[in-house]
Amino acid sequence: MKLITAILTKFDEDGKLVLDGEYIRFLNGLIEDGVDAFFIGGTNGEFHTMNLEERKKQLEFIHTEFKGKVEMIAHVGGNNFLETLKLGEFALSLGVRKLAVVAPYYFKYDEKAIVDYFMAVANCLSDAEIILYNIPSFTGNRIEPMTILKVKGKSHNIVGLKDSDSRPWIVGELKEKLGEEFQIYSGNDDMAVDYLLRGTDGQVSGTSNVFPKILRKLLDDFEDGKYESTFRLQRILHKIVVNVSNHIAFVGANKYVLKLLGYDLGFPRLPSRSPTDEEKKNLREFLEKVREWAI
Numbered sequence: 001m002k003l004i005t006a007i008l009t010k011f012d013e014d015g016k017l018v019l020d021g022e023y024i025r026f027l028n029g030l031i032e033d034g035v036d037a038f039f040i041g042g043t044n045g046e047f048h049t050m051n052l053e054e055r056k057k058q059l060e061f062i063h064t065e066f067k068g069k070v071e072m073i074a075h076v077g078g079n080n081f082l083e084t085l086k087l088g089e090f091a092l093s094l095g096v097r098k099l100a101v102v103a104p105y106y107f108k109y110d111e112k113a114i115v116d117y118f119m120a121v122a123n124c125l126s127d128a129e130i131i132l133y134n135i136p137s138f139t140g141n142r143i144e145p146m147t148i149l150k151v152k153g154k155s156h157n158i159v160g161l162k163d164s165d166s167r168p169w170i171v172g173e174l175k176e177k178l179g180e181e182f183q184i185y186s187g188n189d190d191m192a193v194d195y196l197l198r199g200t201d202g203q204v205s206g207t208s209n210v211f212p213k214i215l216r217k218l219l220d221d222f223e224d225g226k227y228e229s230t231f232r233l234q235r236i237l238h239k240i241v242v243n244v245s246n247h248i249a250f251v252g253a254n255k256y257v258l259k260l261l262g263y264d265l266g267f268p269r270l271p272s273r274s275p276t277d278e279e280k281k282n283l284r285e286f287l288e289k290v291r292e293w294a295i
Contacts, residue, residue, distance in 0.1 A: 002201060003036050005209055008026075008265050009050070017058065027066065029263065030208070030295065031066075038062060038072050039073045040075060041055050060094060072098070074099050075102065084101065088124075097127070097129050099131070103142075104139070105140055123155070130158050132161045137165075145174060160201075162204050168197070187203075189207040190237070192205075192218060203215060206254075209295075240290055261291075
């Protein structure tokens with residue numbers, strides 16, 4: 001059962017991208033705590049605030065440091081189609097074949113537009129294995145099951161779905177129609193078990209930036225049939241999600257808690273903010289209750 005961390009990106013207080021030894025130490029810590037793969041340049045990584053060159057630099061840095069040590073999924077999506085292709089081609093040139101592409105956002109798009117968009121990406125990046133990335137709470141556009149079936153039916157290299165949504169029922173429907181080889185990962189840590197019970201292949205987790213141990217244990221216990229333990233861990237995970245990874249300032253909250261744990265991931269990039277003094281106090285108090293599960 002695969003644990004994939006949607007990794008944070010390090011920025012300094014002025015918003016400059018930082019790729020340094022401390023960042024490597026943090027990523028090594030994730031591997032040591034059981035993370036199987038890095039999801040690079042996703043929502044938790046603040047990709048939407050980064051330009052193409054920054055995204056290339058981050059991807060190349062991580063690939064250089066961790067090639068052969070951990071699986072990598074490069075998120076190359078965005079609202080600029082040509083930049084998505086350029087980043088995808090760059091990832092392929094490095095040897096990263098598995099690429100995630102988020103649904104287009106800002107405008108509200110109908111099904112035909114979304115199908116045409118993913119078809120164009122898949123056709124232009126024909127050597128890639130493409131994972132569709134559904135996160136409608138941020139994009140405003142949900143990738144519906146019928147849309148997935150239409151895209152998959154026309155593209156040989158659409159291989160999976162990251163579903164950051166609250167609809168575990170789609171897993172069985174898609175697996176039945178597309179086969180077990182179609183990879184489905186939940187991106188909703190608060191519903192990890194709900195998705196697992198429907199047949200997902202693992203979890204793409206933002207929470208595991210700070211709390212990889214609880215996600216690793218939950219996935220292992222589920223795979224071993226230890227359901228009482230799995231459900232207990234999901235209840236603890238729910239509290240972690242509410243207090244940290246779904247915090248109103250979630251990127252800043254993650255980075256602040258990591259600093260308490262001895263990892264300097266810098267600051268969130270504007271327009272995201274750091275926690276207030278009162279929020280920091282609450283985060284410190286909460287961490288004492290769940291520190292055993294932290295990196």
